[in-house]
Amino acid sequence: MNTPHGTVRRARRSGPRRLCAVLGAVLACVACMGATHAQMQASEVQVKAAFIYNFALFTNWPADVMQADAPMVVCVTAQHPLQAALEKLIGKPVRGHRLEIRKLNDSTVAGCHVLVFDARTPNGVRVDPAAPVLTVSDSPKSQRAAGNPEPMIALALHDDRVVFDIDAVAARQAHLQLSSQLLRLARTVQ
Known part of the structure; x- marks a missing residue:
């Protein structure tokens, strides 16, 4: 027992x-x-800023556009929500160039390698489709306000994840070569 x-x-x-x-x-x-x-x-803004940094890493510009020892210039429209997060990336290396962030206070994109804008807000920025400027919007192309440039890469939030869509035709028209790795990671490629 x-x-x-x-x-x-x-x-x-x-x-x-x-x-x-x-x-x-x-x-x-x-x-x-x-x-x-x-x-x-x-950290949504930090994640989007990191995506933009990686877009620059995985894009090739024509040789005459990226001069040796010149900075890689990322331009961001005024009062853009990603501005502060992008500024934390200043000085980081991008394909042998130092990253520089410039706030656009007018519609001039001369000297910009990457343009970050909010497609929903009219901003008056004009980009020649043949200019070698990687255009990135932090909103889907479907929400683009009239007069805004057509983004080559459009960031979006889907199921609490940051995703992106690529317009490869627009990138080729601007003489930019997007890495096949980048194209594979995109949600959609046109």
């Missing part, structure tokens, strides 16, 4: 321990998921 009581005692002791271990694991998972969700929301 001692045997069944001994078994019961061990089961009673291991039950609370097991319950505490399971509850601890569940609480740790919930805390981790909450922190990840908050981080995703807080």
Whole structure:
């Protein structure tokens, strides 16, 4: 008879321990998921800025456009939500060039290698389709305001993930060569 009581005692002791271990694991998972969700929301602009940096890394400009020792100039329209996040990338290397961020206060894109704009807001910026300027919008092409340039790459948020669509025809027209790796990662390529 001692045997069944001994078994019961061990089961009673291991039950609370097991319950505490399971509850601890569940609480740790919930805390981790909450922190990840908050981080995703807080860093959408940083993620988009990182995408733009990588777009520059995976794009080839004509040799006469990218002079040796000249900076890679990313122009961003005034009061753009990504401006502060892009400025944190100043000085980073891009294909042997130092990254420079320039705020556009007018419609002049001369000297820009990448133009970042909000397609939903009319901004008065004009880009010659044959100019070797990579145009990037942080909103889908379908939301483009009249008069805005046609983006070659359009960033979008889909299921809490940043995705992008590429207009490869527009890139070729501007004499830009987008890496096949970049094309494979795009949600759609036209």
